Amino acid sequence: MSQEQAQIPLKKLIADRMAKLEALKDRGVDPYPPRYRVETSVTTIRERYDELTAEELEEQKATVRVGGRLRAIRSQGKVIFADLSDGAERLQLFLRRNDLDEETWQLVNLLDLGDFVGAEGMVFRTRMGELSLRVEKIEILGKCLRPLPEKHKGLTDRETRARQRYLDLLGNPESRKVFTIRSRVVSAIRRFLEGKGFCEVETPMMQHIPGGATARPFVTHHNTLDLDLYLRIAPELFLKQLIVGGFEKVFELNRNFRNEGISTRHNPEFTMLEFYWAYADYEILMDFTEEMVTSVAQEVIGSLEVEWGDERIDFSRPWRRLSLRDAIFEYSDLGEEDLADRKSMEAAARRFKVERIEERSDGKLLAELFEMTAESRLINPTFITDFPREISPLAKSRPDDPETVERFELFIGGIELANAYTELNDPIEQRRRFEEQAAAAGGVVDEDFLLALEHGMPPTGGEGIGIDRLVMLLTGCTSIRDVILFPALRPRE
Numbered sequence: 001m002s003q004e005q006a007q008i009p010l011k012k013l014i015a016d017r018m019a020k021l022e023a024l025k026d027r028g029v030d031p032y033p034p035r036y037r038v039e040t041s042v043t044t045i046r047e048r049y050d051e052l053t054a055e056e057l058e059e060q061k062a063t064v065r066v067g068g069r070l071r072a073i074r075s076q077g078k079v080i081f082a083d084l085s086d087g088a089e090r091l092q093l094f095l096r097r098n099d100l101d102e103e104t105w106q107l108v109n110l111l112d113l114g115d116f117v118g119a120e121g122m123v124f125r126t127r128m129g130e131l132s133l134r135v136e137k138i139e140i141l142g143k144c145l146r147p148l149p150e151k152h153k154g155l156t157d158r159e160t161r162a163r164q165r166y167l168d169l170l171g172n173p174e175s176r177k178v179f180t181i182r183s184r185v186v187s188a189i190r191r192f193l194e195g196k197g198f199c200e201v202e203t204p205m206m207q208h209i210p211g212g213a214t215a216r217p218f219v220t221h222h223n224t225l226d227l228d229l230y231l232r233i234a235p236e237l238f239l240k241q242l243i244v245g246g247f248e249k250v251f252e253l254n255r256n257f258r259n260e261g262i263s264t265r266h267n268p269e270f271t272m273l274e275f276y277w278a279y280a281d282y283e284i285l286m287d288f289t290e291e292m293v294t295s296v297a298q299e300v301i302g303s304l305e306v307e308w309g310d311e312r313i314d315f316s317r318p319w320r321r322l323s324l325r326d327a328i329f330e331y332s333d334l335g336e337e338d339l340a341d342r343k344s345m346e347a348a349a350r351r352f353k354v355e356r357i358e359e360r361s362d363g364k365l366l367a368e369l370f371e372m373t374a375e376s377r378l379i380n381p382t383f384i385t386d387f388p389r390e391i392s393p394l395a396k397s398r399p400d401d402p403e404t405v406e407r408f409e410l411f412i413g414g415i416e417l418a419n420a421y422t423e424l425n426d427p428i429e430q431r432r433r434f435e436e437q438a439a440a441a442g443g444v445v446d447e448d449f450l451l452a453l454e455h456g457m458p459p460t461g462g463e464g465i466g467i468d469r470l471v472m473l474l475t476g477c478t479s480i481r482d483v484i485l486f487p488a489l490r491p492r493e
Contacts, residue, residue: 114144
């Protein structure tokens with residue numbers, strides 16, 4: 001709550017602003033004009049003139065026309081100082097009664113914090129050395145009818161910050177910085193992949209079959225076709241059809257949807273990068289992922305080390321590689337004998353309080369043991385490899401062990417960031433696995449994908465990287481809600 005709010009009830013503040021709105025209209029002033037032609041921005045003015053002295057500015061006599069939001073107003077009788085912001089930078093406005101006609105001066109006295117204004121004048125330095133704009137003309141561009149968050153304390157309630165992101169961005173510069181970094185991360189990834197010869201594509205958001213991953217889908221209905229459709233869980237099967245069609249390097253950076261829980265690491269609508277590379281395998285992808293993530297981190301945040309809660313993450317290469325079973329052994333007191341057969345695995349799972357043990361297959365039980373023992377302790381980047389075939393139906397088996405697939409998951413800060421594998425390109429084996437999966441968990445076999453695969457797909461490596469989680473790691477945010485502009489929230493009563 002601002003000092004303004006603390007001293008005056010909110011209803012009174014809004015009433016006062018509404019009265020000023022009516023006073024503007026009574027003077028024939030449109031409080032919401034359709035346009036104002038700005039010639040520059042506050043940020044550009046600061047970049048261009050910040051290093052110039054008062055004498056140099058006086059010599060240049062630079063006149064500018066700028067727009068922005070008022071973030072501070074300080075009246076000193078016949079002089080008013082105000083801070084004009086473009087969201088990133090601020091510029092002091094110097095309004096002197098002797099410089100303005102009576103009508104304009106009266107308009108100035110009807111302005112409030114949060115109002116958008118357009119101002120013209122000459123850039124100069126005050127006697128205190130503050131870069132300022134000596135205002136000759138000023139116009140109201142958008143009247144603000146509610147008080148903004150107090151500039152020093154910002155908006156502290158996390159739920160309100162997520163529900164009213166515009167107030168969060170106005171009151172918390174660090175929040176704006178997070179989303180600026182997010183934008184730069186996405187741009188850097190695109191440039192990196194395009195520089196490596198990858199082609200960006202778009203695949204359907206609504207699909208006949210929820211394929212490419214195992215998760216509960218969102219269901220919608222197409223009225224004209226009288227057909228149920230599913231918001232995509234993943235774009236994987238369509239992207240691999242493009243590899244069949246002759247593309248050798250493709251990627252998609254877009255939204256996926258999973259009708260499941262909400263947590264600090266899960267939002268039902270999230271952003272994923274998926275890319276597929278003909279003639280690559282999961283070992284090539286590990287090297288490639290190291291190169292891409294470190295390149296993006298260096299470009300965007302200028303460092304390969306970040307603070308992560310009480311930990312410090314070091315992205316420096318090379319990254320560690322560890323098999324799923326070896327990770328369990330390293331981060332627990334379990335040994336080979338504890339994973340030797342079903343009975344011993346169930347005993348180990350009970351020790352670590354794994355739920356629904358009897359319902360889980362051997363492969364799923366092994367994955368649960370990894371999650372309970374090792375996952376949260378993988379702070380520096382670590383590739384976990386060699387997953388059971390039964391929980392990896394789209395991955396190619398290792399030549400030396402048919403029950404283990406060429407797959408890795410990348411963990412950083414105790415978070416799964418990426419999932420990749422050497423793609424299964426044998427249509428007969430893929431059909432068998434689809435049918436096995438459908439029999440065990442329900443669902444249907446994707447005949448369109450199998451038809452494409454029967455036309456031949458080269459050896460291929462494919463990978464998905466969670467963009468929201470990558471931004472979390474690079475910004476030190478511990479909740480996915482803090483890196484998604486408008487996260488999913490239950491409506492207020």
